[in-house]
Amino acid sequence: MKTAMPLLLALFIFQVSAQKAPVQKQRTLWNDFTYDMGSMFGGIGHAYSRPFHWKGDDWARFGYTAAGTALLFTIDDELDDWANGIRGDVPQFVKDYGNRFGNPDNNYMLTGGIYAVGLFTKNEKLRRTGVLLMASATAGGFLQQVTKRIIGRARPRSGDPSSTYDLFHLDRVFNYDSFFSGHTMLAFTNAYAIAKQFKNPWVKAGIYTVGMVPGFVRVVDRFHWVSDVAFSAVLSIFIVESIDKYLDKKYSEKYNDQSKDVSWHLSFGPRKMGVVISF
Template structure:
């Protein structure tokens, strides 16, 4: 009778042991990698599908973004003339950094490096950060490439005004691919995603500042208008936030549980307009 009791306990324990062994077996480098790749594509698809699920506040935020871009559009030429007065005062290393950091090849070297570090060290939080970086860059990068061909806005260095357009081209038309700014979008996507790892507001502000440099430099060197960069920067925040919330359901490690959603505040006064974004 006692032997039957032991046999019963053993049979009950076998499924538990088997499940534990299976979970350890499934936790391989290859399985982690394929899981993460699936989440990268899932994150991109999630970001693109969000407008179909927007509600009142979401449409209000998009309206603020559109309205702010249009307001900047009306003064792009004047702002471009004004900034030419201090272009030579900017150090060369800032200009070089701004052009190089926001380029797609350098962007994916950084994001890929972060992801691989997390993968090989089995650090889920770092893996998730890498997935967020890669999927945000992919979603924003593809969107801006398509938008450039549809909008066909003249770059400042073309000599044309900010209201000059040559839209709807399958191939990229150089000097008419100003809107939106790919450098600004990629650079600030990275900065915004990385800043999520920190709670200190000064650290966040420092990271955001570094992320804003490529967009600033592209304006200074006549590759983009201010409205191009402003739109791209805010849109990158939308993309990162959307994908990050999607990844909450895919990974145990979360770092935005206590974060508030985006909130906007518009203020108007005599000859002034203010827009604040709280994140």
């Protein structure tokens, strides 16, 4: 009896330890894919829900964005007249790149390709980049489609001034769907998200510049007003940052240790006023 008790106790401890041992889930492409798609839609929902969690600084940033956009609204027609002087000087290949790169079909070919490479090479950082790109583009693209049908702002090429609106249309009304710029949104979203891979400020600046070419071209070709493009670029930054913070909780691989905070302040000077964004 004395011998049996230690044996029974040892057997009981072994069974309890075995039950508590974690079961390792086999990692497969399908598991990674389903996890990433869940993270993508979770990131989209996170971005849309952020206004319900805004505090003082967040509302201040929203106010700066609204004020800056409203300021540009007042001079959009003058800026369109100014662009008349350079339209003939912009090379055709730049225009072709600007109009094609921000196209949704081309955008998802790029972002989907980046994600696919990360998935098949089992590179978590590249997978995360692809998820960030696709989630940000989807969140911004859906918002843009809804907004332009509600606001119905005239495009420059319509011949109407920038203050002309044809409100609330479920169907798209061509030349009255200017605000805000989808091409700029998609292109700068990609540029901003990809630039996160690098710490060098000159590399970042170069990527941002390439990402703003579609916005510049859309103004030159009279598809959009300057305020449409500026608002799209700023909104892209907020969407990418919001989703990237969400993905911090979903992936162990980080791009770098840089802060994800975006700061704003108004800048005044002789005969000028502007909004400075630090990121």
